[in-house]
Amino acid sequence: MVLANEESQPGELAPHPYWYACIVGIFHVYVRYLGAQSHSRTSKHIDFLWVRWFFRDSNHKSGWAARRLHWIGFLDAHEVGAEAFGFIDPQHVIQAVHLIPAYNKCSTCSLLPPSITQQPCDLDADFNWYYVNQFVDHDMFMHFRGGGVGHKTTRD
Numbered sequence: 001m002v003l004a005n006e007e008s009q010p011g012e013l014a015p016h017p018y019w020y021a022c023i024v025g026i027f028h029v030y031v032r033y034l035g036a037q038s039h040s041r042t043s044k045h046i047d048f049l050w051v052r053w054f055f056r057d058s059n060h061k062s063g064w065a066a067r068r069l070h071w072i073g074f075l076d077a078h079e080v081g082a083e084a085f086g087f088i089d090p091q092h093v094i095q096a097v098h099l100i101p102a103y104n105k106c107s108t109c110s111l112l113p114p115s116i117t118q119q120p121c122d123l124d125a126d127f128n129w130y131y132v133n134q135f136v137d138h139d140m141f142m143h144f145r146g147g148g149v150g151h152k153t154t155r156d
Contacts, residue, residue, distance in 0.1 A: 021051035102129035
């Protein structure tokens with residue numbers, strides 16, 4: 001879970017405060033830039049996460065007012081312009097999220113061809129939807145409820 005980078009337009013509802021991703025891999029590299037703008041020949045250590053992005057179903061009424069958990073699903077890797085995978089700085093991760101598969105909404109193999117990003121036991125299938133369990137512990141609850149020390153107010 002990372003803070004979303006979205007701004008609401010005048011007259012629109014505030015966007016959901018978080019983006020969600022499944023961590024595929026954790027990496028670190030030593031990088032040395034030797035271009036024209038380089039000021040040093042020393043290597044720099046960089047950590048990063050390879051992630052598969054989720055999207056939130058904006059048509060599903062969820063949150064405090066609706067008294068329903070948020071739904072998220074994986075982005076379709078076949079869709080033009082969809083950035084189903086990405087890299088992020090580990091320092092941008094706020095907290096892990098407890099996801100509950102929506103068993104009643106079935107699973108699919110159409111979002112991604114067979115891939116190393118899926119567990120072999122899943123037979124290259126993903127659930128269509130997952131519920132974000134905001135009640136898994138007090139810290140997660142305060143992220144969604146707001147009002148806690150060091151927690152962004154996100155009540156919708």
